[in-house]
Amino acid sequence: MSSDRRVAIEPSTRSAAREQVVRWFSVMASNTADPVAGITRPSYGEGEQFAHTFLREEATALGLRVTEDAALNSYMTLPGRDSEAPAIMIGSHLDSVAQGGNFDGAAGVVAGLAALSMLRRHGISPRGDITVMGVRAEESAWFQTSYIGSRAALGRLSPEALQCRRVDTQATLAEHIRQCGGDPDVLLAGQPFLDPGRIRAFMEVHIEQAPSLVEAGVPLGIGTSIPGNFRYPEITVTGETAHVGLPRRFRRDALVAAARFVAQLDALWQRWEDAGKDMAFTVGRLHTDAANDAMTKVAGEVCFSLDVRAYDAADVARLHEDVLGIVATLQDECGVRFELGRQTQAPVATAASDIQAALTDLARSRGIASMPLASPASHDAAVFHEAGVPMGLLFVRNHHGSHNPHEAMDIDDFMLAVDVLTDWLLAQG
Incomplete structure (x- = not known):
């Protein structure tokens, strides 16, 4: 892949990706709708399971390599030319709070798949693997512990966490993982699936969770930090x-x-x-x-x-x-x-300064208004930062906050984030 940022994605390719994005969000919303309001995708429950299965199938259809780990995190990879080159990872979670919105978390996985879809359509082969990670159980509302999927992938999930009980079923995390087809014994041994030394960067796209971008009239936020x-x-x-x-x-x-x-x-x-x-x-x-x-x-x-x-x-x-x-x-x-x-x-986490600068420059080069934005919320990118992986964050303008049925991300704003993400991937060589 050329490191020249002028590599352009054709309008027809972007249009096709936009159609995919709309369909992916629509299918997930209709199949995980809560009978009262919004959507519900419980951690290690039916809704989350549907989202993972559906997007893995879509990734397979795109020609991506699909795997999962003992915690049932999903990995959808565009293979690189050099098997020794460190990978770039893009990801977020696919669970939701009860009666939440359709975009919180899922937007990050869909953004990654949309970017890889465009690269595939152009026949672009990256230097190293680019993997989209669908993370399990980020929403601590269910097991009342943080970052289950990402910590499990990096071998950092505590044994005590596996005994936490889901608030609605009262079954333990270990029991839920086993019921879904995972292997809690592997997690108990602390064996990491991902080697942080083999990851060049972790990028997370997410809706904003306070209306700062709405207030400023700006479609994209360049993430600066995640609170501890x-x-x-x-x-x-x-x-x-x-x-x-x-x-x-x-x-x-x-x-x-x-x-x-x-x-x-x-x-x-x-x-x-x-x-x-x-x-x-x-x-x-x-x-x-x-x-x-x-x-x-x-x-x-x-x-x-x-x-x-x-x-x-x-x-x-x-x-x-x-x-x-x-x-x-x-x-x-x-x-x-x-x-x-x-x-x-x-942990407190800070986005890598070079990634912040690159995203800002790429947005500016496209004429997309952006602003620095500290997230008020927790994100899986913080766990990768804690493990020593440089991380970046892109936030999309969103009305009405998150963790409620009224999330209102505009698909055109979302596609601007996909454009910047794709440009950043192209610039990585």
């Missing part, structure tokens, strides 16, 4: 169940303690914003004990989840200390006990 986080999926606050009329001085109200915890974290966030520092926290689930709560009872137990994230590892550590301090104070003030439970974490 710490999470407590199952925090329990235990107080004392009591009569609704109990005077305040006698109460050990678990719900009041949980509410004050949320309020104090929100006040902390405001202080960080006032200081010009970036962070975010989310309590995605908060509930009393459904078997014991009542309108005329003081809540004796409350459970909630917590995600806290920032763009600097030192900031993440500082925020963790702040959370522990808030917990200690509230235990004394409210007479309750906080049990934080299992903790998970994900």
Whole structure:
């Protein structure tokens, strides 16, 4: 493959790729539609399985080499001329949250396949392999642990993660992997399927998850970084169940303690914003004990989840200390006990500066408006960064955020991302 960026993809080839893209998204949406709203592709469930099977079949029809690993990640490869050359990988996840949108995650896999389809149609053979990776189980909503598929591929999935239970079925991750045809015993041994030293770069295309590009009127974002986080999926606050009329001085109200915890974290966030520092926290689930709560009872137990994230590892550590301090104070003030439970974490990741610069230049050369964009969300590219693989991110303008049925990525915007991605692949030789 020439490293000359002037290699052009013919309009008819791009038009055919656009038709494929529309069909791929349509088939996935119609076959993984949630009966209530949006789409649902549970990690190691029927919807995710359909998406992987469907896109692997489409990749085979394109003449790509298709494989999978013990965690059932999908690999769809355009072989290179030099078997010793390091590979370029493009990828994202194919699962979704319940009643989510059709583009979150899937856009990255479809973008990679569209780019390889155009290269194939032009008879272009890259120097090294170019592999599109369909990643399993990125959405931690299901097993309440991060980056399952990508960590498994790199031999970094902890044994404890295999015992996490899916929130709807209560079956373990190991059981779900085995039911889908994977081999959790291989994962337990920590044997990596991918060698980071053999990967030249990992590129991820994704819809934006806050409307920054919409606000700016710009179709593409050049990703700069991915926040790190710490999470407590199952925090329990235990107080004392009591009569609704109990005077305040006698109460050990678990719900009041949980509410004050949320309020104090929100006040902390405001202080960080006032200081010009970036962070975010989310309590995605908060509930009393459904078997014991009542309108005329003081809540004796409350459970909630917590995600806290920032763009600097030192900031993440500082925020963790702040959370522990808030917990200690509230235990004394409210007479309750906080049990934080299992903790998970994900690394801060920074896109490679040369990839950022190249994507910016390629977009500019096409007359495509772009802007630097730090992602507010987690992405599998962070795991590759942690493993020492240079990574890049391309974000596509998207109305209404993500993790809901109203994702509104325009296909024309998406194809601009595919154009830039394809130009970048052509420039790699």
